[in-house]
Amino acid sequence: TSTGPSGREHDDRARRLAELDVRTVIHPHSVIGAPEEPLILERGDGAMVWDVTGKAYIDGTCGLWQCPVGHGRPELAEAAAEQIAKLEFYSSFGDYSNEPSIRLAERLLELAPPTMRRVFFTNGGSEGNETAIKLARLAHHHAGRPERSVILARTGGYHGMGGGSLAATGIDRLRAGYGPLMPGIEFLAKPHAVRGADVTDALIAEIEERIERIGADRIAAFVGEPVLGVGGMVPPPPDYWPRVQEILRRHGILLILDEVVTAFGRIGHWFGCERYDVEPDIIVTAKGLSSGYIPMGAVLVGERVLDLAGGAAFLHGFTYNGHPVGAAVALANIDILEREGLLARADRLGRRLLDALKPLERLDHVLEVRGVGMMLGVELDRGPDTAAAAAGVQARARADGVIVRASGNTIVLSPPLVIDEQQLDALTRVLTEHVATA
Ligand code: PLP
Secondary structure (H helix, E strand, O other), X not given: OOOHHHHHHHHHHHHHHHHHHHHHOOOOOOOOOOOOOOOOEEEEEEOEEEEOOOXXXXXOOHHHHOOXXXXXXXXHHHHHHHHHHHOOOOOOOOOOOOHHHHHXXXXXXXXXXXOEEEEEEEOOHHHHHHHHHXXXXXXXXXXXXXXXXXXXXXXXXXXXXXXXXXHOOEOHHHHOOOXXXXXXEEEEOXXXXXXHOOOHHHHHHHHHHHHHHHOHHHEEEEEEOOOEOOOOOEOOOOOHHHHHHHXXXXXXXEEEEEOOOOXXXXXXXXXXXXXXXXXXXXXXXXXXXXXXXXXXXXXXXXXXXXXXXXXXXXOOOOOOOOOHHHHHHHHHHHHHHHHOOHHHHHHXXXXXXXXXXXXXXXXXXXXXXXXXXXXXXXXXXXXXXXXXXXXHHHHHHHHOOEEOEEEOOEEEEOOOOOOOHHHHHHHHHHHHHXXXXX
């Protein structure tokens, strides 16, 4: 707690804000009517954030993994201000357009795998997956195969909170209580090779069997994250993606890769698919595209989808799609990622962090320490109380000035790619201490 007269003012303001927050706001992913004491953040710089009392935190997650370039970038503030001063927004529906989104589409297609051909802009990841699922279904419909509507998804996958994106999310605790979700989703097993177990053949066999049972001619697409994020930062088993792709191609099923977390450097590449040698038909991005400075997402559409859907009326879109301010910020953000070599840095620092945390696997109550690039997870064992134990680690680390996130029984890490070695080592020390006593 701060001391001295200005410290006391800080504390009074902090207390008043906290009381007001509790009385007025329903937070996403909170308990209605039983809000928690908020952590009210007000400033950020690089890998650090400060709360309203002036307390500093090392940001081990960059919020919800959205901020590869780090906090407090003046270039991004300037890009936004300049565009707002010129033209804040105009709809992109139909034949309206604006220069920043045209330039951003061009840039994204330069960076993406060569089979990507067009870009549909969104405000975030859920919208991106709604768009991808509808587009995959429409493509088959338009090509004369309306019965191809089933979406294959995976247990442990997270695709968002909308009608289709939640229906494709394979995490039970997030699905309960909302009545019937969008039909036509089929779940496959979680692709997780715990401590290197040999599971790929079984996963591939399951996909083959499921396609056989449903009938390939009823399946529109397969949706998956290259690395499971909310599902616990789980890298895919070896060879998984190329083998999945081969099956899908053979059966005319489109591949939607949800790269909302994995794109823009998080796992050392512009797009995670490059790392896993897979060429999707649709790539969904958001978060790191604008580093979260403005809500912004982009769905990249590949040539096979265009072949099927060319000429179809896509009566789909949200008011703020193609937002010029979001696009201007995204362009400036991509410039920073490139100029500062942050993709290679993610790989280097991610390996250092993984090596430093790996010894936690010796503890009986730690199931696995895993990760790729700057997406890491420490999974506690799977007993009944381990989600609470993971939440306890999150709370104690925060008290010690380190932000990590409990996702089920896993503590997930995804620091800004600009974090420095000292900050990374401090984060490691605090996390190690609290996991050891979890
Ligand atoms: N897809 C993945 C892989 C995500 O991790 C998320 C959010 O964490 C989403 C989709 C949803 O994105 P948004 O919260 O921007 O709607």
